[in-house]
Amino acid sequence: MRATLRWAHADLRAHRGEALFVVLASAGIIASLLLAGALFSYAANPWQRLFNQSQGAHIWLHTRDGADMDALTGMDGIAALSGPYRTAATTVESPGARAAVTLRAAAAAPPETGRPIVTAGSWLAPPDGGTAPGTVVLESSVARALWAEPGDTVRVTGPDGAPRALRVSGTAEAAEPRYQPGGGPGIGWVLSDTLDEIAHGDTGQSVGLRLEDPDDTDFIVQRAVTALGADRVTQVTKWQQTRAEAGGDDRLLGQMFAVFGLGALLAAALAASGAIGARVRGQLRDIAILKAVGFTPGQVTRGFLVQHLAFALLGTALGTAAIALLGARIPGRIGEAAAVWEDLPGHTALMIGIPWGAVLLIAAATGLSAWRAGRVPPVPVARAALPSAAPMTALGRRALGMRVPPALVLGWRAAFARRGRTLIPVARLALPLMLITVALVAWSTLDQFRSRPAQMGLPAALTVRAQQPAEPSDSELEKTLSTIPDIASVHPGAEMAALVPGQTGTITLRGLGTTGHPYPSAVVEGRAIGGPDEAVAGQGLLDLLGVRVGDWVRMTVEGRPQILHLVGRSIEPESGGRVITTTIDALRERDPQLRPAFHALVLREGADPRAVSGTLAAAAGGTLEIRETPNPADRLEPARGVIAALIAVLALIGLTELLTLISTGVRDRGRDLLALKAIGLTPRQIGSMIVTAAGLTALVSAMVGTTVGALSGSWLVDTQGASSGIGAGVARLPPFGVLLTVIVGAVLSAVAAAALPATRAARRRLADSLSETL
Secondary structure, three states: OHHHHHHHHHHHHHOHHHHHHHHHHHHHHHHHHHHHHHHHHHHHOHHHHHHHHOOOOOEEEEEEOOOOHHHHOOOOOEEEEEEEEEEEEEEEEEOOEEEEEEEEEEOOOOOOOOOOEEEEEOOOOOOOOOOOOOEEEEEHHHHHHHOOOOOOEEEEEOOOOOEEEEEEEEEEEOOOOOOOOOOOOEEEEEEHHHHHHHHOOOOEEEEEEEEOOHHHHHHHHHHHHHHHOOOOEEEEEEHHHHHHHOHHHHHHHHHHHHHHHHHHHHHHHHHHHHHHHHHHHOOHHHHHHHHHOOOOHHHHHHHHHHHHHHHHHHHHHHHHHHHHHHHHHOOOHHHHHHHHHOOOOOHHHHHHHHHHHHHHHHHHHHHHHHHHHHOOOOOHHHHHOOOOOOOOOHHHHHHHHOOOOHHHHHHHHHHOOOHHHHHHHHHHHHHHHHHHHHHHHHHHHHHHHHHOHHHHOOOOOEEEEEOOOOOOOHHHHHHHHHOOOOEEEEEEEEEEEEEOOOOOOEEEEEEEEOOOOEOOOOEEEEOOOOOOOEEEEOHHHHHHHOOOOOOEEEEEEOOEEEEEEEEEEEOOOOHHHOEEEEOHHHHHHHOOOOOOOEEEEEEOOOOOHHHHHHHHHHHHOOOEEEEEOOOHHHHOOHHHHHHHHHHHHHHHHHHHHHHHHHHHHHHHOHHHHHHHHHOOOOHHHHHHHHHHHHHHHHHHHHHHHHHHHHHHHHHHHHHHHHHHOOOOOOOOOOOHHHHHHHHHHHHHHHHHHHHHHHHHHHOOOOOOOHHHHO
């Protein structure tokens, strides 16, 4: 063992450059994997991330005016209080939209506990630091429902019914229940003077409790309600409830990014093992000498194993320390994710599991390379006698005869000399490119929800409901809608809950359009509605009832049966896909007195929903409630930045693999390069041959990676869509130009990376030393 350690030490001193490259490659790969883990946690836990960033409250208590909030001060188990804040129930209106909003009286600076995170605009304090009565900060979901942006003016109606105009100074996110039309009220923040002008003393109170131990939530709620008085507390909101409402987004993002994480780990392990294997192959002469002086195969194997495990541990320690200390300073979304990662669930497990998992994979790859090193023959001539490449093919000779540049022909031969040696580097380089393509498929699918919502199950951009008491008749409403030029079609609709067979659950029954003018559902299987009693359904409903397209479905609506024929499967982003859609005429067969509860508006190509909403509100004189159709892309918006950062991480892993392949190829073909120089090739031709070989390898790898990535990415997105109830058929491939950019970028990166090794190889002396023949 002593001799093995002394040789490992001497080898390290003799090959410091190679050892440094292995350590830095391992450190870069570990850092990339840790950043990927941070990005996955950042995207898959949006509520927890927001809760940590805002120092959120675990409990929110809403009380009547006069509750003694001082009773909560100093209570055991409460780490900090947010508030108390005076509140007022109001109605906020913008052109074509209305929402119930609870306004809170806030200070000119955001609070430390339960702090709203401003995402657009500014807080209530203006740039000069003074107060600014007449402004409001809206929670993001409320602002989205009102189509309100910083700088817009909204009308606020207080408890006395008097309207007041407020300017939206900003929008913010809070770790509290999001606003849902028809559900509970949203949240807005105003200065105390502004709330006094709106409510005139008719206020309540809200206070947030941040706990020392979240597991004590129920116990603290009981103590707090008892201290304040049960008759004073009107509502209690706990953090588990809020997190559960956002849980669907966590699951969808978590499953999608888990696949990326496993793929990135595999690509990183292959890149690290490739770097180690390349170093072992570069020391064949030293191994042969060790064998000749008496080293056993076991000693050689142990020496390489100990040496490279030390490299892997050192690289892992450097990469982990770099991310722990400097990760938060990286600009952009990556640095933001690294900064909040420590407080997210699973941080410790990932921080320990990723490095050790990578070390184990590197150890397995090192063991294989070390075992091969132990089998190296001690006679150098044995390897020199073996052909280093396959003979020139007839096609290659013909190409040379046709005056094809020798660099191109010899570069092709060097890149694809032997089938086994060709497939391995191509596959290793194609893996990160495949994962990049899968990420681009996910990006394109999100873009499709934005750019072509009709193809993703969202043909109607707006829904219109008549408001009491000035409710117009159906004919008056349709006449008003017909005057708006940007409305392409109007579909009357009604929606109700229906009991499934056996009355074990409920589904959503929707009547949209008429038999003569049906609603343009996005049908991906079967056909659209074309006759009476026909319907289309989402994947979630088909899975729930265990039926297929072509079956008849019986359900119970308000105690009366409704039987429909499923003629197609549609993409249904709402209600987990547990929606069945027919015409309103079919529903009227069961209930002849049924009136449309709303009208779905399909806009013309390029029309702005917000502009149409404002025009329609003005034409209807405020008698309509206009809402924008919810888009799933809004909930998945954090995934965009994460996907972009993930592509950068995978590109770094691919670059490491590319550098390893180039250096290995140059070293393995050293004898051939000297022979080519001996027969008259110029240094420029030799350098061009090396660059051509690297470019051709990258080209084939990129073509394979993008093709497999496009197919597997479509399958992955469709599978995720089917499991979430939306349904398969939502995946969209990136534009051809984007895929071509990936291929061209890979080739140009290979050419640039090979330029320096090619220049150095072309300048080598015309000599055939033992190091070249061995």
